[in-house]
Amino acid sequence: MRERVASACAEPGAKIYQVAVRFAVSLAFANKLLCRQRASGTVAALLRRPGPASLLDAAGDQRLLACLAAQPDATLAKISLALLAAGGPLLSRMAVWRATERLGWGRKKSVHATECDTERVVALRRLFVEAVQGADFTRFVFVDEMRLKHLDPVPT
Numbered sequence: 001m002r003e004r005v006a007s008a009c010a011e012p013g014a015k016i017y018q019v020a021v022r023f024a025v026s027l028a029f030a031n032k033l034l035c036r037q038r039a040s041g042t043v044a045a046l047l048r049r050p051g052p053a054s055l056l057d058a059a060g061d062q063r064l065l066a067c068l069a070a071q072p073d074a075t076l077a078k079i080s081l082a083l084l085a086a087g088g089p090l091l092s093r094m095a096v097w098r099a100t101e102r103l104g105w106g107r108k109k110s111v112h113a114t115e116c117d118t119e120r121v122v123a124l125r126r127l128f129v130e131a132v133q134g135a136d137f138t139r140f141v142f143v144d145e146m147r148l149k150h151l152d153p154v155p156t
Contacts, residue, residue, distance in 0.1 A: 002043040055089040063088045
């Protein structure tokens with residue numbers, strides 16, 4: 001695509017904005033492409049440059065895992081301070097987030113709460129379904145039908 005845009009711009013009488021419309025690219029893309037071709041002689045995409053190196057080495061990863069194990073429900077800011085107290089570097093919240101993700105330490109709550117399946121909750125759910133069985137829902141403006149279907153003990 002880059003070569004086709006560049007060769008179309010090199011045609012005699014070609015206007016950059018017409019080429020951009022013809023190939024459905026932005027005018028800025030076509031201008032940058034021609035500038036790159038003039039400066040370097042190529043229209044190839046620029047190489048991706050990696051960001052800064054991680055501040056955590058293998059020992060830092062172990063310190064972070066120890067901090068996470070000691071305080072699994074701590075905020076990212078508290079984990080950063082705990083890591084600093086343990087002799088590690090001071091990290092931003094985003095750096096802590098990226099490190100925990102890289103180490104496979106999920107920070108999200110589970111989709112299915114484990115207490116949903118306890119005997120107490122199952123009994124309470126059954127009592128609720130029995131209580132609403134005879135209710136006249138036509139007088140209500142809104143009924144959460146999906147939830148009631150979910151709680152219905154008899155499959156429909």
